[in-house]
Amino acid sequence: MPLVSIIIPNYNHSEFLVQRIESVLAQTFQDFEVIIMDDCSTDNSRSIIEQYRSHSKVTQVIFNEINSGSTFKQWSKGLSSARGKYIWFAESDDWCEPNFLAYLLEGFEKDSECAISYCQSYIIEGTNVIRSTSHHGFLSEIQGGKSFLENRMFVNNPIFNASMVLWKKELFQHVSTEFTDYRLCGDWFFWMELCQFGNIHISGRVLNYFRNHDKDVSGKAMKSGLNFVETLKVINSFYLRQIISKKVYDRAFKIQFRAFYPLKNQFSPAVTKEITHLFQNPLSSKALYYKIYLSAIWKYKKL
Known part of the structure; x- marks a missing residue:
């Protein structure tokens, strides 16, 4: 059995697929399987994927006949075929350094929890312009999951791209299926679910390349205001299920409102109405x- 299952979910990313798959296959750590999934792409993704079907590391190629409408439904489908102890969702428009797996596996070797x-x-x-880089002050650090959930994930989510994460598969049984209901925030929801059941290893090494481009679903969703709708629903879900305290809930609400307030006239009336309703209740x-x-009025009057 492979130690790691690498799931590559794809939709219309033919121009990035080869770089993605090759960066996975080039890992210095080689005890893994690759599952490639395509969600009914309309470009030439299928023909590119077929070129890898016979590769020794590729154990499954799955083509949907009908688009699922959600990356996170694809995650669930891929997990049902995964045999590894650890899972890596390697998004099809990203790529990575050859030592990605080697360094992230160190976290599990250091801490059984x-x-x-x-x-x-x-x-x-776009294709090769570095817009910014995330940072962490230590090359390697372990933090408690509960504290990380409350003080990092609900404040300024540091896990903003699925491709930067390796996680323990046995914990999936504890994850609410609610994550598949979201178009944008399903990954945020997913990571916060996992935070409840163990510690978090943070590598300060920059090993992942997260690509923003015209076809990026998250970028389009943020321009539409969907990110605020889903974020507030996620915050409500964690509070309703008594996973976070009133203090954490109120702080998260305040952070989101301060982000929304200067943008409130940029979205459609229907979306603005839905967001406002969530904030007002x-x-x-x-x-x-x-x-x-x-508080928001006072802040922006001073600017």
């Missing part, structure tokens, strides 16, 4: 909305 091991990422604009206290509203 490790649930997630992730690295830093270059954020790439917090689950912790009706007074919360008025507090964060007045």
Whole structure:
């Protein structure tokens, strides 16, 4: 049995596929299997994928006849075929350094309670322009999952790209299937579910290349305002299930409202109405909305 299952979900990323797959196959750590999935692409992805079907590392090639409508439904489907102890969702438009797996596996070797091991990422604009880079102050650090969930994931999510993460498959049984209901925030939801069941290994090494481009679903969703709708629904879900405290909930709500307020006129009236409704009806206290509203007005009046 392979130690790692690498799931490559693809939709219309033919121009990036070869670089993605080759960067996976070139790993210095080689005890892995590759599962390639295509969600009914309309470009020439299928012909590219077929070229790898007979590769010794590729154990499954799965073509959907009908588009699933969600990357996260593809995740679930891929996991049902995965045999590895650890899982890597290697998104089809990203790529990585050859020692990606070797360094992230160190987290599990150091700590038997490790649930997630992730690295830093270059954020790439278009084909090869480095727009920014994520950072961590240590080459390797273990943090408690509960603290990481409350103080990192709900404040400024450092795991912003699925391709930067390796995680322990046995924990999937504890993950709510709700993550498949989202178009944009399903990965954020997924990582926060895992944070409840183990520690987090953070590698300060920049091993992943996260590509932003015209076909990027997350970019389109953020321009539409869908990110605020889904983010607020995720925050509500974790509070309703008593996973986070009122203090964490209120802080997360405030952070989101301050991000939304200067952008509120950029979205369609229907989306703005839905977002406003969610903000006006917090689950912790009706007074919360008025507090964060007045706080935002005060902040932007001073600018």
